[in-house]
Amino acid sequence: MKPQFILPAVAALLCGLSSAHAHELPQGAEPLQQSEQCAACHPQIVKEWQESFHAKSSVHKDSAHNAMHQAFSKAMTAQGKKPTYHCAACHAPMADNMKALMSGEAAPDSSNASQTEGVGCSFCHRIEAVTHGKSFDQYTLNKDGAYKTSRPTNPKAAHKTGQSPLFADGQICMGCHSQYVNPHEVPICVMTEEGKGNCVRCHMEKAEGAPAAGSEAKTHISHRFPGGHDADMLRKAAALELKVESTGKERVVSIAVKNTTEHTFPSTNPMRMAFVKVRAKNKSGAVIWENFKADPLKEDKQAVFFKAFKAGDKVGVPSWEAEAMAFDTRLKTGETRTLRYPLYSPEISEVEAELIYLLFPPKAIEGFGIPKDGVNDQRFSVAKKSVQMQ
Ligand code: HEC
Ligand code: HEC
Ligand code: HEC
Ligand code: HEC
Ligand code: HEC
Known part of the structure; x- marks a missing residue:
């Protein structure tokens, strides 16, 4: 018998088990730019982001996520199901073959730069809307390629910018961080119930240095995104x-x-x-x-x-089997x-x-x-x- 807290660990990988939908880039939209294309003008922000887990979020760069995805794939194969990399919806949101990854038609490919990118600059800054889903939420990105913040359009930028209220308090984080509810309607990860504070205030503090080359500002908002690894x-x-x-x-x-x-x-x-x-x-x-x-x-x-899930009187089941919370x-x-x-x-x-x-x-x-x-x-x-x- 495995100790009971091995199994709830599997739960994390189930954020989004249902083969739901990919985030949407509208028809005819500007393509997503790679984060390294921002480095010439936003060197410090790019460096911070590279150190963050948003840059290391895919199976290609996060060894823990990779190990859990392999364990998940094995479990699916054992049940006669096709292993999928549906994790990509949040862990490799810029993948250019998202639908194929999510359905299991394609396997993760480390030579595909749109997959190794992780949660990149242009993904976050082009978010237009967050749609609430049953098991997890998803995003629509903008068509014109403008990089948004909560501030008015910035004529000093070398590219299109835009204003969106979603950036002020972290609503843009919630398409990936809000929730996963499993098919038995058991809440596996539900940030919306765990806290409603301003994510940006605590996770993106001010740091020394200009936000862009040539900018007069002395400080910028850090993109290191410290969390459990810090x-x-x-x-x-x-x-x-x-x-x-x-x-x-x-x-x-x-x-x-x-x-x-x-x-x-x-x-x-x-x-x-x-x-x-x-x-x-x-x-x-x-x-x-x-x-x-x-x-x-x-x-x-x-x-x-700590928290763990149960099915019937079996405590410590993986989240896809979970019928209820065993303890939290x-x-x-x-x-x-x-x-x-x-x-x-x-x-x-x-x-x-x-x-x-x-x-x-x-x-x-x-x-x-x-x-x-x-x-x-x-x-x-x-x-x-x-x-x-x-
Ligand atoms: C709905 C979005 C979503 C989906 C789908 C998703 N995750 Fe995650 N995952 C997250 C978020 C957000 C975090 C960071 C939050 C945290 O650690 O509390 C995370 C963190 C993790 C971590 C911790 C990483 C570390 O370095 O410590 C692992 C492991 C993980 N996920 C595995 C998986 C696997 C495997 C899958 C697919 C089978 C998956 N996740 C699907 C959103 C998702
Ligand atoms: C050729 C230089 C250049 C490149 C390349 C560049 N930027 Fe910028 N960006 C700027 C300048 C200049 C500003 C304005 C800075 C200021 O006003 O202090 C800016 C501002 C911004 C802002 C803030 C807008 C605001 O004021 O609220 C965002 C977001 C942004 N850039 C994202 C990006 C992203 C994402 C990339 C890469 C895909 C990128 N930029 C590439 C020069 C550049
Ligand atoms: C496109 C999906 C996506 C968006 C948008 C997103 N995140 Fe994340 N975030 C993730 C994933 C996936 C991870 C886990 C990466 C890993 O460790 O593999 C993560 C990890 C984190 C972590 C944990 C870092 C650590 O050390 O473990 C923090 C903190 C965080 N995100 C904060 C935010 C905040 C704040 C926002 C909004 C400004 C945001 N995220 C937007 C997907 C996203
Ligand atoms: C996880 C989502 C996320 C990612 C990834 C991300 N940003 Fe941001 N960024 C934000 C948020 C949120 C703000 C704060 C916006 C506001 O205050 O309205 C911000 C602010 C900025 C600003 C304005 C900073 C200031 O102090 O004026 C610039 C410039 C910027 N980002 C560039 C980038 C670049 C370049 C990258 C990639 C290296 C990047 N961002 C990656 C969410 C993100
Ligand atoms: C008052 C400050 C504060 C606010 C507001 C806040 N956080 Fe946190 N957050 C923290 C601290 C401190 C930690 C480190 C402790 C932990 O991991 O539980 C953390 C950890 C995290 C982690 C890392 C978990 C991991 O497994 O590595 C994620 C993801 C996260 N927060 C997301 C968010 C999101 C999304 C929001 C907005 C809804 C938010 N936080 C609002 C202070 C805050």
Whole structure:
């Protein structure tokens, strides 16, 4: 038997299982330009974007996404179905053979630059409308090729620009980031319910340097899009408080974990996991108690922020089988969760708590062959506190 949290990991890849529709570039529209064509005039923004996961989102550049797509394809083949790369709708939105990728007629091809591009400049900046779909949403792009922002048309630009209110608060993000609901109507990733904050304010902060060569502006909006892969961003996600209370003879440590993002922590992706590790030490610094040794989900589930799905009474099924949520212990927007542990040993003189974040649980890495490349297997310390006692 596989441990139960391998399977919910599969859920992430199911954002959009139904062989839905590709994003639309209207008939006769200007072709999509490659991001490197922006580099001569927007060098800094291009460099930031290249470091972001939007530039690495396809199977050709994201080793974790590639491993999960292979696991998905194997599962489909085992069921006698044609493996598809429908993931392309969000992970390779500029692919020039989108429909064939989504139906399984074509396989991903690393020599096709429109696939390796990922979520490129001209895709985002040509978004005209986001249409709400049943299982996931989709985009219509503009015909005239103008690059839009929320600001009025800019005569200083070397190309057509346009104004769209969708850019001001992140509505343009929602065609890919809003939702996936499976055929049983189980919400797999639903950002629209997890938070309604302004995505751009937190994920695209101001950075030094002009937005374009020759521009007089001193700052621009960063395109690094920090998220779960970024230690500094993760430190903004939660706050941790630690207190030891004595009630007569008994000492109890209480640990309050507060979500300081404006969406669930960890957000959307069902593979992300966070947990609190608590250690109590004696005077010489030796650890004499800890809340778990190897597996927090088995040994101290209350300290884990994670979600999993079920079918019938089977917990931990992949999202395409999911009939309901088995549990969702992630921190909701604005939530503070308090964990309490009695400190039985009188020898305890220091307690330490650390909030740890993993992109993928270790067993998912093993189970799906997600490469341990120093990226996917990172272990981030989000917050850490300790108290000394007499
Ligand atoms: C409806 C859009 C959508 C579809 C379709 C989709 N994804 Fe994603 N996927 C996303 C978004 C958005 C993220 C980033 C959000 C996050 O990590 O919380 C993401 C993140 C991921 C990640 C994490 C990547 C990393 O580097 O850590 C994996 C793995 C993944 N998806 C696999 C898949 C696979 C495999 C498929 C197809 C079988 C798929 N996704 C289909 C939107 C989608
Ligand atoms: C020949 C130079 C040049 C190239 C190439 C170029 N741009 Fe620009 N772009 C500019 C200039 C100049 C501005 C105006 C900067 C300012 O006003 O500070 C601009 C502004 C913009 C804006 C902001 C418009 C606004 O003011 O709100 C966007 C978005 C944009 N460009 C996208 C792109 C994209 C995407 C590409 C590549 C497909 C690209 N540009 C290629 C020169 C260029
Ligand atoms: C065309 C689809 C698409 C659009 C539009 C889009 N994203 Fe993404 N985004 C993705 C995918 C796919 C990933 C996951 C890439 C991967 O890791 O493989 C992702 C990843 C991310 C991440 C996680 C980075 C990390 O380190 O894991 C953040 C943050 C993010 N997007 C924010 C935004 C914001 C903010 C917007 C709107 C301004 C936006 N995205 C628009 C598809 C999109
Ligand atoms: C995931 C979507 C997304 C991608 C990909 C993207 N942008 Fe943007 N970009 C935005 C948003 C959102 C804004 C903020 C617009 C606003 O304030 O109205 C923005 C702002 C800009 C601006 C104005 C910056 C300023 O400070 O005035 C320029 C120029 C620009 N982008 C160029 C690019 C270029 C070049 C690329 C590719 C390297 C790119 N963008 C990729 C979403 C995106
Ligand atoms: C108040 C600031 C704030 C706002 C507003 C906000 N985020 Fe985040 N977001 C964060 C922080 C901090 C993290 C890192 C913690 C985490 O991954 O949960 C994060 C993480 C993410 C991730 C990375 C998940 C991963 O698996 O790597 C995605 C995707 C994301 N946010 C998308 C969005 C979208 C889309 C919006 C708009 C609806 C949004 N965020 C609004 C602060 C914010």
